[in-house]
């Protein structure tokens with residue numbers, strides 16, 4: 001059963017990063033989930049909730065608006081449990097994720113954007129419209145589903161606490177729906193309110209404004225494209241009360257860090273994972289981490305989902321950049 005393999009992912013101290021930034025840094029390796037990302041946890045909780053409360057008929061269609069990872073997790077779980085799956089992705093979703101969704105048997109619809117339920121060209125609007133028109137369909141709606149935060153509150157947060165033996169001072173997490181940071185933050189703050197919960201988003205995303213209680217400009221519809229993170233609207237799956245600070249990074253810096261980290265570690269890092277590394281690098285002075293600090297950073301997925309976008313020649317990556325020998 002897929003559920004037996006979801007969660008309990010490794011948490012490894014990264015010695016080189018710890019030396020580089022003069023503090024203890026551990027990586028929560030969420031790409032080790034069976035569907036390849038942290039979204040397995042959320043998909044499992046949303047599916048269980050839908051089945052338990054009869055929100056979907058037997059063999060019905062799970063519908064979701066997703067940058068790809070939630071869709072992949074839902075497709076895997078739906079297939080195992082005998083359901084169908086229809087995923088609305090935005091046109092910025094990577095080629096690898098769309099191909100994987102199709103191979104897992106999901107129907108894929110590509111939309112213009114993911115700007116929230118009020119924009120009729122968005123993944124969220126199209127997914128809701130489809131579910132409204134098809135009684136056999138259920139829109140899991142990760143942006144407003146309580147199971148999104150709950151999955152991380154019940155599983156990822158406790159895992160981090162246990163794996164760090166309660167000795168964690170900071171957590172640094174990319175924010176898309178906000179579910180990961182909200183669930184982990186809520187759990188860890190209950191254990192120790194002094195733990196700093198820090199978020200990462202692309203330049204011009206709105207989470208920083210929300211956390212600082214600042215007005216959100218009406219024309220705030222564009223942010224630097226870093227797949228999986230960033231928002232133009234306030235989702236119900238985000239709880240600003242457990243987030244202490246938000247750091248913004250550019251897509252350019254994130255790409256550079258992705259290449260550098262992959263070269264040094266001989267491992268392809270995911271796009272939003274690289275954004276967390278970029279935040280660490282760009283904002284190290286403000287973060288002011290001490291040698292005694294113990295920070296957990298979350299890697300939600302793996303670089304193999306972004307081969308074309310991040311690591312191919314097309315993405316501006318030169319042959320040999322990753323240190324592989326050409327024979």
Ligand SMILES: Cc1ncc(COP(=O)(O)O)c(C=O)c1O
Pocket residue numbers: 037039067069070174175176177178179180181227228229270272273300301
């Ligand atoms: C690769 C990746 N990183 C980060 C996130 C953000 O996680 P959350 O939606 O819990 O904020 C997502 C969400 O889709 C993602 O796919």
